[in-house]
Amino acid sequence: xxxxxxxxxxxxxxxxxxxxxxxxxxxxxxxxxxxxxxxxxxxxxxxxxxxxxxxxxxxxxxxxxxxxxxxxxxxxxxxxxxxxxxxxxxxxxxxxxxxxxxxxxxxxxxxxxxxxxxxxxxxxxxxxxxxxxxxxxxxxxxxxxxxxxxxxxxxxxxxxxxxxxxxxxxxxxxxxxxxxxxxxxxxxxxxxxxxxxxxxxxxxxxxxxxxxxxxxxxxxxxxxxxxxxxxxxxxxxxxxxxxxxxxxxxxxxxxxxxxxxxxxxxxxxxxxxxxxxxxxxxxxxxxxxxxxxxxxxxxxxxxxxxxxxxxxxxxxxxxxxxxxxxxxxxxxxxxxxxxxxxxxxxxxxxxxxxxxxxxxxxxxxxxxxxxxxxxxxxxxxxxxxxxxxxxxxxxxxxxxxxxxxxxxxxxxxxxxxxxxxxxxxxxxxxxxxxxxxxxxxxxxxxxxxxxxxxxxxxxxxxxxxxxxxxxxxxxxxxxxxxxxxxxxxxx
Amino acid sequence: xxxxxxxxxxxxxxxxxxxxxxxxxxxxxxxxxxxxxxxxxxxxxxxxxxxxxxxxxxxxxxxxxxxxxxxxxxxxxxxxxxxxxxxxxxxxxxxxxxxxxxxxxxxxxxxxxxxxxxxxxxxxxxxxxxxxxxxxxxxxxxxxxxxxxxxxxxxxxxxxxxxxxxxxxxxxxxxxxxxxxxxxxxxxxxxxxxxxxxxxxxxxxxxxxxxxxxxxxxxxxxxxxxxxxxxxxxxxxxxxxxxxxxxxxxxxxxxxxxxxxxxxxxxxxxxxxxxxxxxxxxxxxxxxxxxxxxxxxxxxxxxxxxxxxxxxxxxxxxxxxxxxxxxxxxxxxxxxxxxxxxxxxxxxxxxxxxxxxxxxxxxxxxxxxxxxxxxxxxxxxxxxxxxxxxxxxxxxxxxxxxxxxxxxxxxxxxxxxxxxxxxxxxxxxxxxxxxxxxxxxxxxxxxxxxxxxxxxxxxxxxxxxxxxxxxxxxxxxxxxxxxxxxxxxxxxxxxxxxxxxxxxx
Numbered sequence: 001x002x003x004x005x006x007x008x009x010x011x012x013x014x015x016x017x018x019x020x021x022x023x024x025x026x027x028x029x030x031x032x033x034x035x036x037x038x039x040x041x042x043x044x045x046x047x048x049x050x051x052x053x054x055x056x057x058x059x060x061x062x063x064x065x066x067x068x069x070x071x072x073x074x075x076x077x078x079x080x081x082x083x084x085x086x087x088x089x090x091x092x093x094x095x096x097x098x099x100x101x102x103x104x105x106x107x108x109x110x111x112x113x114x115x116x117x118x119x120x121x122x123x124x125x126x127x128x129x130x131x132x133x134x135x136x137x138x139x140x141x142x143x144x145x146x147x148x149x150x151x152x153x154x155x156x157x158x159x160x161x162x163x164x165x166x167x168x169x170x171x172x173x174x175x176x177x178x179x180x181x182x183x184x185x186x187x188x189x190x191x192x193x194x195x196x197x198x199x200x201x202x203x204x205x206x207x208x209x210x211x212x213x214x215x216x217x218x219x220x221x222x223x224x225x226x227x228x229x230x231x232x233x234x235x236x237x238x239x240x241x242x243x244x245x246x247x248x249x250x251x252x253x254x255x256x257x258x259x260x261x262x263x264x265x266x267x268x269x270x271x272x273x274x275x276x277x278x279x280x281x282x283x284x285x286x287x288x289x290x291x292x293x294x295x296x297x298x299x300x301x302x303x304x305x306x307x308x309x310x311x312x313x314x315x316x317x318x319x320x321x322x323x324x325x326x327x328x329x330x331x332x333x334x335x336x337x338x339x340x341x342x343x344x345x346x347x348x349x350x351x352x353x354x355x356x357x358x359x360x361x362x363x364x365x366x367x368x369x370x371x372x373x374x375x376x377x378x379x380x381x382x383x384x385x386x387x388x389x390x391x392x393x394x395x396x397x398x399x400x401x402x403x404x405x406x407x408x409x410x411x412x413x414x415x416x417x418x419x420x421x422x423x424x425x426x427x428x429x430x431x432x433x434x435x436x437x438x439x440x441x442x443x444x445x446x447x448x449x450x451x452x453x454x455x456x457x458x459x460x461x462x463x464x465x466x467x468x469x470x471x472x473x474x475x476x477x478x479x480x481x482x483x484x485x486x487x488x489x490x491x
Numbered sequence: 492x493x494x495x496x497x498x499x500x501x502x503x504x505x506x507x508x509x510x511x512x513x514x515x516x517x518x519x520x521x522x523x524x525x526x527x528x529x530x531x532x533x534x535x536x537x538x539x540x541x542x543x544x545x546x547x548x549x550x551x552x553x554x555x556x557x558x559x560x561x562x563x564x565x566x567x568x569x570x571x572x573x574x575x576x577x578x579x580x581x582x583x584x585x586x587x588x589x590x591x592x593x594x595x596x597x598x599x600x601x602x603x604x605x606x607x608x609x610x611x612x613x614x615x616x617x618x619x620x621x622x623x624x625x626x627x628x629x630x631x632x633x634x635x636x637x638x639x640x641x642x643x644x645x646x647x648x649x650x651x652x653x654x655x656x657x658x659x660x661x662x663x664x665x666x667x668x669x670x671x672x673x674x675x676x677x678x679x680x681x682x683x684x685x686x687x688x689x690x691x692x693x694x695x696x697x698x699x700x701x702x703x704x705x706x707x708x709x710x711x712x713x714x715x716x717x718x719x720x721x722x723x724x725x726x727x728x729x730x731x732x733x734x735x736x737x738x739x740x741x742x743x744x745x746x747x748x749x750x751x752x753x754x755x756x757x758x759x760x761x762x763x764x765x766x767x768x769x770x771x772x773x774x775x776x777x778x779x780x781x782x783x784x785x786x787x788x789x790x791x792x793x794x795x796x797x798x799x800x801x802x803x804x805x806x807x808x809x810x811x812x813x814x815x816x817x818x819x820x821x822x823x824x825x826x827x828x829x830x831x832x833x834x835x836x837x838x839x840x841x842x843x844x845x846x847x848x849x850x851x852x853x854x855x856x857x858x859x860x861x862x863x864x865x866x867x868x869x870x871x872x873x874x875x876x877x878x879x880x881x882x883x884x885x886x887x888x889x890x891x892x893x894x895x896x897x898x899x900x901x902x903x904x905x906x907x908x909x910x911x912x913x914x915x916x917x918x919x920x921x922x923x924x925x926x927x928x929x930x931x932x933x934x935x936x937x938x939x940x941x942x943x944x945x946x947x948x949x950x951x952x953x954x955x956x957x958x959x960x961x962x963x964x965x966x967x968x969x970x971x972x973x974x975x976x977x978x979x980x981x982x983x984x985x986x987x988x989x990x991x992x993x994x995x996x
Binding site for chain 1: 865918923924
């Protein structure tokens with residue numbers, strides 16, 4: 001029972017920005033902790049450490065640990081991203097934008113999408129994403145107006161600068177650094193916890209809590225309970241090829257996710273670099289086709305593919321070891337959730353920090369919340385495949401798979417009348433779900449009966465007004481001052 | 492997509508559930524359904540739920556009901572929470588507030604600081620001293636909440652205590668004015684479709700036959716359609732919620748018009764006290780296994796304040812719910828779908844939740860199973876959460892002074908509740924959910940109020956120095972008190988805002 005002594009020391013294993021972010025957050029928000037980062041090289045499939053694109057939730061993480069836009073955008077030379085352009089996911093449909101700003105606005109209290117769906121049966125209307133200010137701006141290639149501080153946007157990292165910034169910040173807060181490699185991991189005699197990390201230099205690292213940020217191999221967490229849940233039946237991409245290129249000549253405020261014949265490819269750009277890559281299924285790939293896919297990406301055909309096994313640990317936290325980021329949940333970089341999940345797990349560790357004894361009842365609630373969140377992210381990624389329509393075998397298989405129960409429930413509710421049932425621990429807002437379902441042409445059979453309260457005339461009028469308001473030219477700002485954005489959320 | 496036809500909706504029963512359903516559907520789905528309500532004045536209504544939860548306000552708002560008019564018309568008073576006396580131990584008391592403890596903002600939930608104060612020194616002022624709603628309630632003050640979230644005056648919400656027998660007529664006037672049909676008559680037969688199992692029509696004593704596409708069963712305990720005609724089984728929860736009777740008796744009283752409802756533990760159950768503008772509702776909810784009707788009646792009569800207005804009246808019930816609330820083309824709303832004792836004023840809330848879900852999932856004439864299943868999932872969730880919350884009140888007790896209390900103290904509770912209690916006891920964590928009734932503050936109020944005090948607290952609550960913490964807590968406590976003291980008296984506010992007609996007094 002919690003007369004148990006308080007958690008005193010934490011060892012964070014991992015050398016990438018996930019580990020340094022975890023360490024900085026722990027030290028800053030619970031200063032009484034002794035925090036040590038045990039560093040090691042970042043494996044190629046640790047995506048939270050390697051992807052440059054982030055979700056808007058990163059601003060909250062920064063705010064909570066006392067970092068300002070000055071630190072994370074200006075000095076770390078981050079770009080701004082308004083969303084992702086999805087191209088080719090459904091044959092015969094135009095590309096669509098998933099942005100984080102609202103799509104349309106409720107009309108007389110009724111959801112925008114319901115009235116858009118209803119009125120579109122009467123007369124041709126612009127696509128759903130043409131009602132999103134952020135999506136429009138993303139397509140125009142213009143960054144948001146600096147006076148416009150209500151925008152939801154993510155960041156595009158200049159990866160090494162951001163990583164350095166986070167490391168420097170953690171060290172400044174008093175986090176200790178211990179260089180690896182780790183030679184051995186000693187378990188407690190009981191077998192249900194970690195005793196210490198035996199280091200290469202003959203020393204060792206002991207701690208009350210071990211935070212595993214070592215990427216999908218989960219160097220430490222994998223030594224405890226083996227309860228890895230496999231997601232590959234739903235998320236079939238098990239290989240990644242990625243490369244860095246110079247930054248785009250004109251800053252890009254949207255990244256791209258383009259369907260390929262046996263997977264999908266991305267392209268994202270920050271002021272310092274462009275990240276390109278291909279995620280694909282090794283069972284569907286054909287070598288000569290792979291080489292062809294890589295040419296336009298500018299990646300050498302001989303590039304090494306990195307393996308990715310999608311899924312999560314049953315209990316992210318087991319004994320005195322908690323897995324974070326790719327060590328906890330391994331998913332493809334679609335929708336850039338890897339770092340977001342890491343941040344969310346770090347936040348939960350802090351908010352739900354148990355006693356030194358890691359009582360089962362406390363870990364249980366932590367694990368329940370983390371699992372619900374991860375599963376819902378899985379559902380959202382799976383949604384892209386289930387709603388895809390392409391003729392290649394990879395895509396036919398992806399669309400044909402029976403979705404996880406929680407996604408099947410959402411899909412059946414949506415199919416009926418465009419309703420998106422509430423889920424606890426949901427990462428993506430309703431408008432995100434709508435952007436993907438409607439962007440990929442998955443439409444409900446009926447409209448919401450409540451929509452009947454709005455007359456066709458007033459619905460059409462409101463739709464026109466919304467569309468027109470987005471046609472007003474928005475004053476663009478020179479790209480140089482992009483990083484001089486009005487500090488957002490900084491306090 | 493296609494256009495849907497209008498649904499012929501038959502509401503069976505004209506109590507609170509029936510008229511709430513009729514009023515909401517006619518207002519919100521005017522183009523989708525024709526509402527026809529069938530009731531018999533001879534049957535009368537149970538009129539449960541004189542006390543409500545804050546959610547009712549959004550229901551009324553959606554229906555465009557003017558608050559002052561509604562309150563005057565139902566002789567309502569304001570309600571800031573529920574007072575519990577003698578539950579954890581004889582002599583203990585606390586209020587479950589409609590509001591937060593502390594300012595309700597910040598990174599760390601307030602009760603962790605309170606726990607630290609309590610654990611460090613072995614004593615602390617009651618946690619209610621740091622809640623606006625609790626302090627206002629005890630001081631008998633009321634004012635509408637301030638919309639500015641930065642202000643302490645924004646940290647409470649409120650509900651109503653009203654005369655439920657006046658609410659249905661109030662809604663009836665509203666609904667009939669907007670197009671609901673009403674037929675007077677007793678239902679003698681329910682006609683089922685042999686093939687689909689759907690209800691085709693109901694037949695009245697007069698011989699009239701009324702056909703419909705969708706039937707809403709608001710017939711009360713008898714559950715005429717859902718229970719009787721369709722035979723949906725009843726899931727019995729009386730192993731945990733033992734009370735199966737209530738004896739009720741209103742009194743005229745001049746004692747203070749409290750802005751809260753009281754639930755006072757009794758020998759074999761508990762007693763409610765609900766102050767309205769014109770009378771005080773009283774009742775003893777008890778278990779017939781532990782006390783006889785006569786003993787209960789006497790216990791009630793000897794404990795109420797003021798002059799009785801009516802003879803004590805006994806009601807019988809059983810805790811539990813129909814396995815499904817929506818079966819075939821019939822939806823149970825209110826008591827026909829289940830019953831939970833009025834300990835936390837959930838009856839009208841459950842009616843409202845069913846109506847809200849029905850509107851959200853309102854079917855086409857050919858009902859889709861996806862709508863029906865989703866409706867049942869949502870209602871199950873509401874019932875299950877309320878069930879655990881109610882059981883907590885009985886189980887978290889040190890009382891062993893009567894066989895009833897000793898039984899509930901030692902009984903096996905559902906695992907879902909056991910885990911919640913262990914989690915809270917360990918470090919004050921409340922199992923989180925964002926959807927549904929009774930969020931964190933409600934659970935914290937009952938846990939702490941009934942002696943489930945966390946052993947540990949959030950590590951971050953340990954950061955401030957002891958003296959600084961003590962000082963900040965004391966400053967907050969005194970600010971809460973000063974702020975509440977500056978508010979008008981409850982009765983004064985009512986007289987100014989929503990007095991009932993003089994004739995009713």
